[in-house]
Amino acid sequence: MTSEGFIPSYETGTEWLRCVGASSDVVMSSRVRLARNLAGWRFGHKAGHGDRQKVLEVCRDRIAAAGLSGVGASTSPAPATPTAPPQIMWIDLRESPPIERQLLVERHLISKQHSKGKPLPDLKAGDVETTDPRGVAIALPDERLSIMVNEEDHLRIQAVRGGLALAEAWADADRADDLLESQLDFAYSPRFGYLTCCPTNVGTGVRMSLMLHLPGLKLTGDIEKVKRAAGDMNLAVRGFYGEGSEAAGDFYQISNQTTLGKGEQAILNDLAGEIIPKIVEYERLARRNLLSKRGAALEDQVYRALGLLTHARLLTAEESMQMLSHVRLGVVMGLVSDVDLASVNALMLLTQPAHLQRVMGTELDQEQRRNARAQLIRRRLLKTN
Amino acid sequence: MKCDKCDNEATVHEMIVKGGVKTERHLCEHCARELGLNPGGATLGQLITKFVVAPQGQPLAPASKPAAPARPTPPTSCRGCGTTFADFKQTGRLGCSECYAIFETQLGPLLERAHEGATHHMGKSPKRWEERAARAESDSARRERIDDLRRRLEQAVMAEQYEAAVVLRDELRKIEAQGTV
Numbered sequence: 001m002t003s004e005g006f007i008p009s010y011e012t013g014t015e016w017l018r019c020v021g022a023s024s025d026v027v028m029s030s031r032v033r034l035a036r037n038l039a040g041w042r043f044g045h046k047a048g049h050g051d052r053q054k055v056l057e058v059c060r061d062r063i064a065a066a067g068l069s070g071v072g073a074s075t076s077p078a079p080a081t082p083t084a085p086p087q088i089m090w091i092d093l094r095e096s097p098p099i100e101r102q103l104l105v106e107r108h109l110i111s112k113q114h115s116k117g118k119p120l121p122d123l124k125a126g127d128v129e130t131t132d133p134r135g136v137a138i139a140l141p142d143e144r145l146s147i148m149v150n151e152e153d154h155l156r157i158q159a160v161r162g163g164l165a166l167a168e169a170w171a172d173a174d175r176a177d178d179l180l181e182s183q184l185d186f187a188y189s190p191r192f193g194y195l196t197c198c199p200t201n202v203g204t205g206v207r208m209s210l211m212l213h214l215p216g217l218k219l220t221g222d223i224e225k226v227k228r229a230a231g232d233m234n235l236a237v238r239g240f241y242g243e244g245s246e247a248a249g250d251f252y253q254i255s256n257q258t259t260l261g262k263g264e265q266a267i268l269n270d271l272a273g274e275i276i277p278k279i280v281e282y283e284r285l286a287r288r289n290l291l292s293k294r295g296a297a298l299e300d301q302v303y304r305a306l307g308l309l310t311h312a313r314l315l316t317a318e319e320s321m322q323m324l325s326h327v328r329l330g331v332v333m334g335l336v337s338d339v340d341l342a343s344v345n346a347l348m349l350l351t352q353p354a355h356l357q358r359v360m361g362t363e364l365d366q367e368q369r370r371n372a373r374a375q376l377i378r379r380r381l382l383k384t385n
Numbered sequence: 386m387k388c389d390k391c392d393n394e395a396t397v398h399e400m401i402v403k404g405g406v407k408t409e410r411h412l413c414e415h416c417a418r419e420l421g422l423n424p425g426g427a428t429l430g431q432l433i434t435k436f437v438v439a440p441q442g443q444p445l446a447p448a449s450k451p452a453a454p455a456r457p458t459p460p461t462s463c464r465g466c467g468t469t470f471a472d473f474k475q476t477g478r479l480g481c482s483e484c485y486a487i488f489e490t491q492l493g494p495l496l497e498r499a500h501e502g503a504t505h506h507m508g509k510s511p512k513r514w515e516e517r518a519a520r521a522e523s524d525s526a527r528r529e530r531i532d533d534l535r536r537r538l539e540q541a542v543m544a545e546q547y548e549a550a551v552v553l554r555d556e557l558r559k560i561e562a563q564g565t566v
Contacts, residue, residue: 039482046466046480152478174509181511187482188514191489192496193506195482199492200499202485204508234501260496261503 021163035205043197062183072144072172102354166272209255216286249325302330388413
């Protein structure tokens with residue numbers, strides 16, 4: 001396990017923007033998260049600094065010893081980093097500057113809450129970010145596996161795959177869980193399953209979620225029906241950055257909420273075998289209908305977005321995301337031929353504040369970021385034009 | 386016998402002898418209550434207490450309210466981390482794994498509501514637990530087999546079927562030798 005340096009392939013590495021996998025015209029990524037706690041230790045919010053430090057050390061050392069580097073590793077090397085061997089990188093978030101933590105949030109490797117840290121009873125409020133013991137282990141080069149330590153639960157194992165590949169993501173998470181379990185004693189009860197800080201996660205501790213791009217359903221207004229149906233099936237619909245975030249750029253995350261009394265395989269089958277393929281079909285139908293009935297208006301929207309992105313001088317992250325969403329729709333529907341999907345997907349990540357500053361190689365305030373964002377998008381899109 | 390007032394079965398019977406004239410009333414519990422009779426009455430034990438045991442002038446517990454059996458009160462705080470159920474209701478979070486055992490009764494209905502009526506875990510479990518459960522299952526099966534063999538051996542001896550008894554005894558020894566129960 002390495003701890004020096006930072007994600008070397010920040011421009012391309014992340015799995016969820018690689019636009020690969022089944023149904024990737026609609027499904028951006030499939031994600032599986034497992035919540036686990038160590039037996040005999042208090043849950044995070046009830047533990048003092050000393051206990052959190054001990055849990056961090058135990059987990060960090062066991063993660064290093066568990067042989068996780070092969071989990072989720074590509075059978076063929078990733079195109080962006082053809083020579084990088086799979087390895088687990090450990091990041092102690094107390095030592096990370098805020099911009100690096102923000103980078104991890106934007107890449108969906110840690111939660112916002114984990115980036116900030118927890119106010120502990122024995123710490124002053126201002127100290128939280130640099131003193132709350134917490135970290136993350138990330139499998140490189142693909143970032144298909146990451147493990148947050150000392151988030152709400154002691155361990156949050158996350159596996160992600162591009163496109164509709166929930167079974168593969170589950171296999172990675174399951175394998176990582178088995179390897180960690182051989183090193184650690186997890187809190188478990190035969191009645192309640194894996195014991196978690198919040199009882200909404202108890203049982204399997206599993207959250208399976210799919211990031212969907214649904215601009216067609218948004219345009220036809222049928223997205224509300226999907227949301228209602230999802231709610232009826234006890235599924236949560238969230239925005240691009242999870243809980244509490246807006247559905248920026250028509251991206252929606254759909255995930256299971258029930259974790260008790262339903263096995264992992266049943267949750268997987270319901271989502272990947274039944275519900276998501278139906279939503280995918282529904283979205284494709286909406287896109288086809290828009291094209292046949294309102295073709296000119298659809299094309300106009302796509303090209304207006306492209307025009308704005310290639311000519312604007314100041315762009316907010318929200319506006320970029322919305323315009324990139326329209327262009328993405330145009331690309332996957334074959335309305336735009338001279339922009340490639342990979343560039344659009346990459347820009348969705350690179351226009352986020354921390355990534356933007358990393359690409360530009362300097363710290364930027366909000367106004368400077370708007371200018372830099374417009375500049376980066378122009379450069380990237382016009383190069384392929 | 387039917388109630389004098391309605392069609393219900395009469396369960397309260399009253400006989401009054403006044404001036405040499407005997408009158409009887411047969412009533413159901415409901416009608417007896419309406420007429421001011423106390424159908425529940427006092428139990429024989431309570432009557433004995435009232436008239437025989439209790440000292441004069443000392444008030445007694447009302448006959449209609451027998452003492453409720455003692456019910457265990459649910460624990461108010463977790464001995465592992467000090468979390469109270471009120472804390473949990475406020476924050477939605479438990480403090481440690483022991484909280485689940487301590488507040489099991491109170492948590493049950495809440496979990497049912499949150500998880501589509503589920504009460505028990507389904508799915509993956511740690512290998513250690515699986516091994517423990519498998520061991521417990523095989524121990525229990527072995528114990529049953531031993532009990533069965535002992536019973537049949539006893540019956541064989543009683544019936545003086547010594548050849549069958551020898552076979553059963555050998556089998557019993559073999560299983561017992563596999564481990565201590």
